[in-house]
Amino acid sequence: MLLRILVPILNPLKNGGIRRTAHVFTRSASSLSSQAIMYSKQGDPNSVLYLENSQILPALKDNEVLVKMKMAPINPSDINMIEGTYHMLPELPAVCGNEGVGEVLEVGKGVSSFCPGDWVIPAGTGFGTWRTFAVSTQDMLRKVPNDVPAISAATIMVNPCTAYRMLKDFVCLHEGDIVIQNGANSAVGQSVIQIAKEWGYKTINVVRNRPDFDQLAEYLKGLGATHVVTEEFSRSHQMRDLIKSMPCPPKLAFNTVGGDSATNLLKHLDSKGVMVTYGGMSKKPVVVSTGALIFKRVRLTGYWNAKWVQENKENPELVRMFDDLFDLVRERKLLPPSSETFSLSDFKLAVKSSLEGYKGSKKIFLMDDSSS
Numbered sequence: 001m002l003l004r005i006l007v008p009i010l011n012p013l014k015n016g017g018i019r020r021t022a023h024v025f026t027r028s029a030s031s032l033s034s035q036a037i038m039y040s041k042q043g044d045p046n047s048v049l050y051l052e053n054s055q056i057l058p059a060l061k062d063n064e065v066l067v068k069m070k071m072a073p074i075n076p077s078d079i080n081m082i083e084g085t086y087h088m089l090p091e092l093p094a095v096c097g098n099e100g101v102g103e104v105l106e107v108g109k110g111v112s113s114f115c116p117g118d119w120v121i122p123a124g125t126g127f128g129t130w131r132t133f134a135v136s137t138q139d140m141l142r143k144v145p146n147d148v149p150a151i152s153a154a155t156i157m158v159n160p161c162t163a164y165r166m167l168k169d170f171v172c173l174h175e176g177d178i179v180i181q182n183g184a185n186s187a188v189g190q191s192v193i194q195i196a197k198e199w200g201y202k203t204i205n206v207v208r209n210r211p212d213f214d215q216l217a218e219y220l221k222g223l224g225a226t227h228v229v230t231e232e233f234s235r236s237h238q239m240r241d242l243i244k245s246m247p248c249p250p251k252l253a254f255n256t257v258g259g260d261s262a263t264n265l266l267k268h269l270d271s272k273g274v275m276v277t278y279g280g281m282s283k284k285p286v287v288v289s290t291g292a293l294i295f296k297r298v299r300l301t302g303y304w305n306a307k308w309v310q311e312n313k314e315n316p317e318l319v320r321m322f323d324d325l326f327d328l329v330r331e332r333k334l335l336p337p338s339s340e341t342f343s344l345s346d347f348k349l350a351v352k353s354s355l356e357g358y359k360g361s362k363k364i365f366l367m368d369d370s371s372s
């Protein structure tokens with residue numbers, strides 16, 4: 001049987017986007033060889049993962065779509081799922097990975113929403129993106145534009161969406177208002193900086209100290225950060241002076257660390273300010289002083305992107321969010337996180353590197369060399 005495969009050719013566009021021209025060639029095959037990073041029991045990601053080879057038969061059911069995965073990142077939530085500590089867990093054995101981008105190769109007879117050549121990302125959590133090919137029902141996929149860098153499409157669904165929603169849904173901010181965040185060099189933090197800049201908000205960005213702090217601060221300022229400070233600085237008198245020098249204290253705080261770092265963010269929040277917790281990288285609980293609750297009347301809340309997406313499938317705001325984010329990507333106002341790519345066969349090294357602190361870049365699986 002002859003299977004048609006669309007191969008993208010990359011042509012840079014003036015606006016920094018990429019135009020892809022579909023060139024068709026044919027391949028003789030009765031089935032496709034596929035590889036996936038899987039786990040059959042939860043536990044230490046350094047030991048429970050394995051590479052599985054399988055064959056995908058070319059015959060699709062009516063509502064199925066054959067996708068060739070291009071790129072998929074390693075996010076902390078992927079790791080937490082493997083460890084069994086995430087709030088939503090797949091049935092085992094499972095393919096790892098929750099986000100990534102792929103290209104549609106073939107569609108079943110009943111599929112009207114996708115065509116060969118379309119780019120797709122998972123519509124929800126638990127898709128299993130660390131693999132070369134996937135056969136999926138059409139309801140599990142979302143079409144995304146294919147005139148953007150593949151890495152932006154592969155990393156848009158979790159972190160930029162989280163940043164977008166947290167900046168929009170909790171406090172009515174006005175131009176010049178200030179947002180403070182810890183873990184500011186994380187992929188979410190980098191998206192917060194860029195979207196906040198675009199929407200006219202200032203950001204105070206707290207990161208852990210490191211030998212190359214100045215370089216990191218320059219990088220984040222290049223993305224649009226107003227101030228970048230270390231955790232130690234943020235606990236000093238100089239931090240109070242910095243906040244006093246600004247027109248008003250921060251109205252909104254984003255916490256992805258917990259422990260002392262979160263308690264400290266609250267000290268800098270304005271009266272009636274809101275702190276949104278979306279991660280717990282230190283694995284320590286959020287501790288809030290009684291005074292902050294009574295006298296400053298701060299409000300504490302949380303955000304979970306997977307739940308928001310699940311509950312807003314039919315909400316036009318979901319489409320608007322992706323449109324806004326991809327517009328920013330095309331205008332080069334929303335860059336993907338700095339990254340390091342790995343082939344699937346190097347999964348042990350990729351996962352081990354992703355578990356190290358101060359890692360400096362997102363680890364990304366590259367399944368298709370034409371995507372790099």
Ligand SMILES: NC(=O)c1ccc[n+]([C@@H]2O[C@H](COP(=O)([O-])OP(=O)(O)OC[C@H]3O[C@@H](n4cnc5c(N)ncnc54)[C@H](OP(=O)(O)O)[C@@H]3O)[C@@H](O)[C@H]2O)c1
Nearest residue numbers: 076162183186187188208278279281282303304305357358
């Ligand atoms: N609630 C949601 O819907 C949602 C959505 C997206 C992400 N998240 C969460 O947000 C967090 C960041 O995700 P990401 O993909 O943006 O991360 P990422 O790019 O992999 O970056 C990880 C961040 O965590 C920091 N970090 C690592 N270990 C730490 C520790 N022990 N103490 C303090 N900071 C530590 C890192 O700082 P260093 O450089 O100093 O190591 C870095 O800033 C994760 O917890 C993730 O699960 C939640």
